[in-house]
Amino acid sequence: MVTSGAVAFGKQKLTQELLMSLSMRETLSPTDHTREDAPTLVEPRAAAAVGQSGLMSLYDAMFSQYGVKIAQVLVTKADFYNEETRRNLISTLSELISLNIVPIINTNDAVSPPPQIDEPIGGKGGKKGISLKDNDSLAAMLAAEVQSDLLILMSDVDGIYNKPPWEQGAKFLHTFTSDQRNTIEYGQKSKVGTGGMDSKVNAACWALDRGVTVVICNGMLDKAIKTILAGRKVGTFFTESSAGGTPTEVIAENARSGGRILATATPEERAACVHTLADLLVSKQAEILDANQKDLQEATRSGLAKPLLSRLSLTPAKLKNLAVGLKQIADSSHRNVGRVLRRTRLADGLELKQITVPIGVLMVIFESRPDSLPQVAALAIASGNGLLLKGGKEAAHSNKALMELVTEALSTIGAKNAISLISTREEIGDLLSMEQHIDLVIPRGSSDLVRNIQEQSKHIPVMGHAEGICHVYVDKDADLQKSLKIIRDSKCDYPAACNAMETLLIHQDLMEGDFFSEVCNMLKKEGVKIYSGPRLNEMLTFGPPPAKTMKHEYGALECCIEVVKNMDEAVNHIHTFGSGHTDVIVTENRDVAKNFQARIDSACVF
Incomplete structure (x- = not known):
């Protein structure tokens, strides 16, 4: 753990000592500003010397509650420029880690505070070095030296935004690649720390270039480290390669805009779209069954239970029945949107109507039942709703083949983005945190799945039936x-x-x-x-x-x-x-x- 706080900790103590040393005359004098200026009069090196003991005492008290031993390691820039002391430092850290002792590392600010301008070090094999001028660069340097699996840089914001998060239009970046560095606008640095967000990004990119995975997140988030280690989407993840697909947030935004196109389409257009989908299920039966066969083979090899294999299986008869059901949905859909439920005359020429409207964007999560996909898609089209589909991995090939048919049908009315299949390795818990994009979650699957989603969803309504007894x-x-x-x-x-x-x-x-x-x-x-x-x-x-x-x-x-x-x-x-x-x-x-x-x-x- 690389920490800051010694100077800030020490300033509190020294400010109190300075104020206690003032005479009554100085304290009450209207022309003496020592009281107001006390924090700025404290010398940083002295503050660091006083603050180190308090800071380590605090860490020791917290870690001891879990039976974890800690060690203090103070470093200066000279420790990295001198090859011998550098090797000794890394050897010490490696030994402490092997003994399950957590090293608490800080710059020795009492001797040499972090320089603001520094010549780069650590540049090997044609790779650019890094200037050790704050805790972020120190953490990156140490992570690379000890070959860490993960470097977590904690801030007071949730991660990286394309511009300062308080500004209009700021967009959160769940993933960050090095080629995005020039597209980011940074805000002011922390008032008590030595680095800012630009420092964290530079340090993260430097560490990433040396094989260290990096996440920047909000240090105030409850159980942030455990959540990151569990693979959940927390903060900004730094990666060398661009994402292999459209980000889920963008897919959800597209579903919103596509759903509005569906909502404003005529009932006849929506019905025709569902009829087209029904016809495609029959005309492209061979492609669907080929994809389904791949899923069945993989599921059989993995030992999937027989009931789930039955749900996973598609047959010509199932597809034919699906097509018939979809046409019934289409034929009965003409009054789904815009139907007047109640009409109240408030005054002459003033009438109040209550009419049916789409919900917005739905997310349907389903397990090993690829036939659910066209059914749910047809219902969404018929009711003018945007839709996100999250299917089980065991039906990946079938779902992909069926989704292509849904997109083809939607293209006939200019709304191909209204429905999307989320095929990324997104955790359900992360999807359930997208309340700004999703209006209703509908789980279809086992009682365990439904209960799990009902428990996890804190802000999005869930419409689910847990059991079928x-x-x-x-x-x-x-x-x-x-x-x-x-x-x-x-x-x-x-x-x-x-x-x-x-x-x-x-x-x-x-x-x-x-x-x-x-x-x-x-x-x-x-x-x-x-x-x-x-x-x-x-x-x-x-x-x-x-x-x-x-x-x-x-x-x-x-x-x-x-x-x-x-x-x-x-x-x-x-x-x-x-x-x-x-x-x-x-x-x-x-x-x-x-x-x-x-x-x-x-x-x-x-």
Whole structure:
């Protein structure tokens, strides 16, 4: 750790001593300005000598709370010009680091304060040297000498801006390349430090040129170092090469402007765009399936679970159904935007209208389901919203192929930037901090993903459903053959779907016949593993193993069967263990069906 603060620390103490030494006459004299000028009268070398002990005492107290030992190392410019002392310095630092002792390094300002003009040192192999005139250049020099993996330069601002951050139009730079140096305008340096932001940039570029990774960040940020080490986007990251794609912030700004184009397009134009996308899914089926096959091969090699493989897989039938669904979205979209919800006449010739408008920019995060991409894109187009898509890495090839079709469809109405796929290695936590660019986050995936995003998003609203614990209740008045078909379809057609059946509830009267055996035989024939609920387990001497919990989303060819006394008990069971996603009653009694639908508070009730 390279630190400053000894001079500032010492000035506080010496100023107090100077004021205490004043006589009462001098203190009260209106012509004596010693009191006001005391901080500037303190000699910096003396201040450094007094401040070093206090500064190290503070560091020692803080590090000792974590059981970490520290060492003080004071250096001057001569230590770097003299080859012997330079080698000794680096040897000492290396030895301390090997012993897990943190070196606290500072310039020996009591002897020789950092020079403001210095001849460059450290220039080897044709590379430019660096002038040791502040802590930033000292840190860069030491980082290069000990071959550090990472150099973090802390400031009182979040990182590098293209101009002073308080000025209009200042833009934060998450990444910085050496060719940007001449495009930056710097503000004033710190009042207590010896360097400014230009010094930090020069030091960072010098260290980067010698193989040291550099980040400039705000030292006041909570857990800044741990967050940087975790790979999160904090501060400005210095890199030799330009970013391999458009920055996410620019993509989000494009989505905003593209969404406005969608919002002002006519309903017919938006619908035609979705129809075009639907047609492309069919006409470019071969390219999509080729890309999907690459994902499936990589996922199989990596040992992806079977339910996730099922979600990842695309087939001609899936693409055809997708195209049909997209056309339905297009045909029903004409009144999505601009529909009058309420009209109030305030006075003659003065009318107030409430109309439907787009939300703005949506971000949808989804896992291993590439078919989600065209579905979500179609809904965004139909509702005039900009859209950012963040898919799982396991579907990278499929998502890229599908995104090309979305862009092609959007180009027909001049809004190709309205929807973008974020393919960078951006952490979700970093995306959730972009509240100035994103208006709503919609996670689609596992309950863990949804909960994680809900917890991380502090400023952007999240619309997510964490679980799909869905029930099918077979009433005593049900058509049993119809019931078997519904049970098979709801569990076996697409077991990884979020609205697949997870628990089958059977009216106790139906346990007297062969229905339960027929259900078990049918499910076993389909490869479904069956678990029993508490009541069913009590009724059977030999039967399916008991379920560990009734509140579980299997997402695979597994389900639980439970027995209930009547519809009231079925409703109570769903309210207790369900997730409010999708629940079903099978009965021929219309009154019972209506009662069930009225009482179940789920998104979909059939």
